[in-house]
Structure formats: structure tokens, C-alpha cells
Amino acid sequence: MKKRSLLPVLAFLAALSALATLAQSALAQSKPGIERMYVLYCGDIHLKDASSFTPGASGPGHLSVTCYLIKHARGWVLFDTGVGDHIVNMPDGQKSQAGFWTVKKTLESQLGEIGLKPADINYVALSHSHGDHVGNLKLFPQSTLVVQKAEWDWKPPVGTPISQSGMKAITPDGDHDLFGDGSVMLIATHGHSPGHQNMLIKLPKTGAIMFTGDSVHTKANWDGGRVPQRNFNVPQSLEALERMRTVLKQANAVLWIGHEPSEVPNRKYAPAYYE
Numbered sequence: 644m645k646k647r648s649l650l651p652v653l654a655f656l657a658a659l660s661a662l663a664t665l666a667q668s669a670l671a672q673s674k675p676g677i678e679r680m681y682v683l684y685c686g687d688i689h690l691k692d693a694s695s696f697t698p699g700a701s702g703p704g705h706l707s708v709t710c711y712l713i714k715h716a717r718g719w720v721l722f723d724t725g726v727g728d729h730i731v732n733m734p735d736g737q738k739s740q741a742g743f744w745t746v747k748k749t750l751e752s753q754l755g756e757i758g759l760k761p762a763d764i765n766y767v768a769l770s771h772s773h774g775d776h777v778g779n780l781k782l783f784p785q786s787t788l789v790v791q792k793a794e795w796d797w798k799p800p801v802g803t804p805i806s807q808s809g810m811k812a813i814t815p816d817g818d819h820d821l822f823g824d825g826s827v828m829l830i831a832t833h834g835h836s837p838g839h840q841n842m843l844i845k846l847p848k849t850g851a852i853m854f855t856g857d858s859v860h861t862k863a864n865w866d867g868g869r870v871p872q873r874n875f876n877v878p879q880s881l882e883a884l885e886r887m888r889t890v891l892k893q894a895n896a897v898l899w900i901g902h903e904p905s906e907v908p909n910r911k912y913a914p915a916y917y918e
């Protein structure tokens with residue numbers, strides 16, 4: 644009997660296994676990247692003078708503070724950390740440059756309500772390093788920071804430079820696709836601070852949403868195309884607004900303004916979530 648070579652069989656098996664790997668990776672790619680998004684209450688800002696953030700406004704003002712938590716197939720991502728949880732114990736709140744901050748409910752307790760500990764958060768993406776966005780950063784020493792390089796390199800006149808947080812960090816210079824699947828994008832919107840960034844997410848059912856950080860503080864500013872004069876770089880902030888309008892259109896996304904108090908009643912807060 645003639646001996647048959649095993650080579651063709653082996654080649655066939657190798658081809659089969661390559662096909663299976665391809666199919667597997669196609670399946671992984673078609674899996675929705677984001678599973679859920681939670682809106683978290685992250686404090687309140689009380690302003691002596693509303694015009695300090697909204698040019699043209701008068702009298703005292705109020706801004707909401709909002710953080711967002713994303714469950715992606717490859718990890719938990721928190722966008723901004725709000726004012727500090729310790730303020731919950733201060734009956735008169737904590738003084739800030741423009742007024743004072745209060746906290747009715749801590750970020751940590753809201754994570755707890757959805758069964759999470761701070762150590763479960765894989766990434767903390769910061770819009771920028773101002774106090775009402777980094778107030779709870781100390782809760783997440785084991786997370787990976789995601790901040791623009793220009794923000795990382797910045798030495799702000801008040802507060803601690805973000806590079807001194809002691810955290811490991813991803814520091815993109817410009818737009819960044821966090822998981823490489825387009826579902827969690829950081830959009831460079833420098834100007835309010837040197838390395839400010841927005842976040843653009845794509846939810847499987849709700850669709851695309853852009854979170855502002857402080858690129859826009861209020862709906863009045865967005866509608867009027869205005870930014871506070873106290874911004875780090877006013878012309879660059881105005882360019883960022885134009886860029887946002889373009890990106891929103893391209894992504895067919897809606898804009899959520901985290902500091903706009905009139906948005907609060909329209910949002911489902913954690914433990915409820917968006918899909």
C-alpha cells in the first residue's frame with residue numbers, strides 16, 4: 644500500500660483553525676462594546692454671580708455636577724469624579740473660587756448601589772483637572788487615568804497638577820479611541836483648560852451621546868456660542884465649540900451638558916441606566 648503524505652491534511656487543518664480564529668474575532672468585533680451607561684450625581688455648585696460662567700446672566704446661580712459611568716465589555720470607565728465626597732459632611736458646603744460646593748449623596752455610595760467598589764473602575768477619564776471634576780480622584784489610585792497630554796503637563800495656578808496623582812495614565816495628544824472600537828472616544832476640546840477633552844460614546848440602543856465636561860457650562864452658552872471669559876484660552880474654547888458642532892453632526896450624537904441644571908430632571912440617575 645502506498646503511504647499518503649500527512650501534509651495536505653495538516654494544511655487543511657491549519658486552514659480550518661485560521662478560519663475559526665477569524666470567525667471568533669469577527670464575533671468579538673460585532674459584540675456591542677458598551678453595555679450600559681449610568682448617570683451619577685456628583686454635587687452642586689452655588690455661584691455668587693451666575694455671569695462668572697454664563698456671560699449675560701445676572702444674580703446668583705446654580706450648576707449641577709454630573710459624572711458618567713460606562714460598562715464596556717473590556718472594563719468600567721468613569722468620566723469625571725465630581726466634587727469631593729467628604730463635602731457631604733459639611734452642612735455649609737465647601738467654599739470655591741466662585742461660591743461654594745455641596746454634596747447630597749456621595750459618588751462612592753452610588754457605586755455601591757450598583758454593586759461596585761472604587762477598585763472595580765478600570766479607567767478614569769477626566770475632562771480636565773479643575774476641582775469640581777477631580778474631587779474624588781483619590782478613590783481610584785488603582786485605575787488608569789485617561790487625560791490629554793496638555794492637561795497632564797499643565798501646572799495649574801490653583802490645585803495639584805494631575806501628573807502628581809501618582810496614577811498610571813494614558814495621555815493622548817488629540818482624539819483617542821479608548822477601546823479601538825469607536826464606542827468610547829475622547830474628543831480634544833482644548834481651551835477651557837490647556838488639555839480639556841469631551842467624551843463621545845455610542846450606546847447600542849440609545850445611540851450616540853457627547854459629554855461636555857466644561858467645554859460648555861450651560862445651554863445658554865451653547866445656544867449663544869459663548870464661553871466664560873475666565874477660560875484658559877478663550878479663542879481656543881470658541882474653536883472647540885465649532886469642532887463639537889461638527890463632531891456631533893458626523894456622529895449623529897446628542898449633547899449632554901453636565902453642569903446644566905435644567906437637564907437634571909430629564910436624566911435617569913443610577914442605579915437606573917441607559918443601554
Ligand SMILES: [Zn+2]
Nearest residue numbers: 771773835857
Ligand atoms: Zn473647569
